[in-house]
Amino acid sequence: MRRLLLIHEHVAHASKPNQASAEASAVAEENLCESGYHVYTACSAADLPRCIHEIDAAVVHLPIARIAGWQRNLEKLKPVPVLWWCSPYSGTSSADYCQDDAPIDGILTPSMSPSELHWALHVGTKQFLDRQQWHTERQQLRSKLEERKWIDMAKGILSDINRVSEAEAYDMLRRKAMNERKRIVDVATSIVKAHQQLKA
Known part of the structure; x- marks a missing residue:
């Protein structure tokens, strides 16, 4: 540096x-x-x-x-x-x-002194990198929580409509995602949004 x-x-x-x-x-x-x-x-x-x-x-x-x-x-x-x-x-x-x-x-x-400046900059850079890593992990965790929310809502909808357990509803979601070559969260989101439109 x-x-x-x-x-x-x-x-x-x-x-x-x-x-x-x-x-x-x-x-x-x-x-x-x-x-x-x-x-x-x-x-x-x-x-x-x-x-x-x-x-x-x-x-x-x-x-x-x-x-x-x-x-x-x-x-x-x-x-x-x-x-x-x-x-x-x-x-x-x-x-x-x-x-x-x-x-x-x-x-x-x-x-x-020059050596103190060097070490302060070195420690500051490490602090910055740790903060960036923490921010990235926090964003990833938020994203996973958001995905989990959509999947849980979709499981609940499928469970109610098809009168099956949430485990079976999750299997239905997973199969649908595989058949459509989509991420499971994308399928879950579309199910929840379609259900909300029907109820509106």
Whole structure:
């Protein structure tokens, strides 16, 4: 992992908070470059398409409250680990927004040495991959539960109509699916929908 995207706020005028943000972002970029990383920068979502396919991770130097929007923009283009650059500026501006479910995979700080940055990025990447795996498994489980719901409803309908047990109704569903070369859930869904239309 050598290519990072540093996301920070655009400084429109030289107010003290904006100056602090700009200075801390410059320190972040300098620290990351000196630690051997190639750093791209982005201040708006419009900047993402030009570099998104080059990067291995995103480092966000923002108040925590603004990270979720950036993460959604990144997810649309390319899911990557998101690590928070916790500087005095971003830490102080996040004090009112402390929460356990901040959408980040790790934290980096200005005081980290190159080896500490490396390991924090490594651990953050593992956290990201674990989160992606968990999300995939959750989606698969939801899909299976949804399929089970349709199959159970179809079994109940076939059992009532044909006056057979649910086990026999399931065998009927399975045979119909095999004969029509369809998935059993597709046959079950069509049976349930047809039954609902007849009752309407």
